[in-house]
Amino acid sequence: MPDPTAQTPDRDAVLAALERVIDPKTGQGLNSAGLVRGLVLGAGRAGFMLEVPRGDAEAYASVRKAAEEALKAVPGVAQAQVVLTAESAPARTVSRGAKLSSEAVEQGRPKAPVPQGRPDHVRKVIAVASGKGGVGKSTVAVNLACALAGLGLRVGLLDADVYGPSAPTMLGLSGAPEYGPDKKMVPKDAWGLKAMSIGLLVDPDQAMVWRGPMASQALGQMLGETRWGTEDAPLDILVVDLPPGTGDVQLTLVQRTVLDGAVIVSTPQEVALADARRGVRMFEKVGAPVLGLVENMAFFPDPSTGEPIPIFGRGGAKAEAERLGVKFLGEIPLDMDLRKGADAGRPLVATDRQGSTAQVFAGVAQAVRDALSLTS
Ligand SMILES: Nc1ncnc2c1ncn2[C@@H]1O[C@H](COP(=O)(O)OP(=O)(O)OP(=O)(O)O)[C@@H](O)[C@H]1O
Ligand SMILES: [Mg+2]
Incomplete structure (x- = not known):
């Protein structure tokens, strides 16, 4: 939450400060050069998108930093956030050091660039994804992360759902992240996790208006400019909560980091399963192993006996996982305490x-840990 006592910085003062930062291409101030997009001013905060032509993004990294410094110097700005965005979909940009996967080429798949590494001091990266929204993906991501931490692993949670970030609510986080001396963002400590969310950086209402390319760029920064681990204490696993669907943000993730696996969340309804199929295919296409399928809201436990009442019919997701050739990781019950906790x-x-619900998550966490050969 923003500090209610902090004042909103003056818009003209902010724009004047940004005008003093020179666009290297045109020689004009950033505002005159038309590079300041989506300026957001809040209590003690200022941020905007520095939107540059595709291909120029790397050249503007230093401009981004300078703009952030300029914002911080404006009275009333305690937190400044400048997100560098490319004008066209970054899905088509190839990050430095990327190379084509020979396997992808051989199999005639789209020539997706394969990143060479993970974020600094992170051993494994997994995504929690679904083809469809509202299936409980964030709930599963957060609780799976907690279950992995319960196994003694060092766990991070990256909420990449730029359109509807939920980690701040689900983990009870507030306040913008601090910056360390290395200029990297320091993730929040919550429930034994290191957590980072786009919701901590921008007003959630503002995030709604971000377009895919902007969202992708923000994700790149959360991956690359966050101090997830240190040399002495690397993160064992970073769990990424993706927005629903198969869009830009998903592609950015697989372009910016090695993805060690994906967990697909689905509900028993056939419609959601069709979407789960799409989710599985997307990760297969980009060469990320699908660790398995989790069926959420799979059954309703009988309030008196705890016996499953299969309100939607049972076994659909398990059979579907078999058909798709992916592992079935577990059935999460409909549990009011899960919702209340979130x-x-x-x-x-x-x-x-x-x-009992925590035990199901523990089983999923063990399967994930074993699939990735992680030891604590
Ligand atoms: N197993 C469950 N039992 C009870 N409630 C659940 C369960 N899983 C999720 N919910 C509830 O369902 C709602 C949607 O869950 P959640 O936000 O995790 O879904 P999502 O797939 O991340 O949605 P979005 O697509 O909007 O990101 C939330 O209110 C959550 O508390
Ligand atoms: Mg969500």
Whole structure:
């Protein structure tokens, strides 16, 4: 939450400060050069998109930093955020050091660039994804991350859902992240996790208007400019909560980091399963291993006996996983405490490790850990 006592910085003062930062291409101030897009001013905060032509993004990295410094010098700006965005979809840009996957070429797949590494001091990166929205992907991502931490692993959670970030609510986080001496953002500590969310950087209402390319660029920064781990204490696993669908943000993720696996979340309804199929195919296409399928809201436990009441019919997701040739990782019940915990910023798995739902998550976490050969 923004500090309610902080004042909103003066728009003219902000624009004047940005005008003093020179666009190297045109020699004009950033504002005159038309590079200041989507200026957001809030209590103690200022941020905007520095939108540059495709191909120029790397050349503007220093301009981005200078713009951030300029914003911080404006009275009333405690937190400044400048997101460098390319004008066209970054899905088509190839990050430095990327090379074509020979396997992809051989199999005649789209020539997706394959990144050469993960974020600094991160051992494994996995994505939690779904083809469809509202299937409980964020709930699964957050609680799976807690379950992985419960196995003694060092775990990070990156909420990449730029359109509807949920980690701040689900983990009870607030306030912009701080910057370390290395100029990297310091993730928040929450429930034994290192957490980072676009929701901590921008007003969620503002995030709604971001277009795909901008969102992708922001994700790149959260991956590359966050101090997830250190040399002495590397993160074992970074869990990325993706927005629904198969768009730019998903592609950016696989272009910016090695992706060690994807967990696909689905609900029992056939429609959601069709979407899950799409999700599985997308990761296969980009060469990221699908670790398996999690069926969420799979059944309703009988309030008195705990026996599953299969309100949607059972076994659909398991059979579908078999058909798709991916592992079935588990069935998460409909659990009101899971929802309440998410709404209250107290993830159920972290607060009630012995409960039956937490046990299901522990099983999924073990499967993920084993699939990635992670040891704590
Ligand atoms: N197993 C469950 N039992 C009860 N409620 C659940 C369960 N899983 C998710 N929910 C609830 O369903 C709602 C949607 O969940 P969530 O936000 O995790 O979905 P999502 O797939 O991330 O959605 P979006 O596509 O909007 O990102 C939330 O209110 C959440 O608390
Ligand atoms: Mg979500």
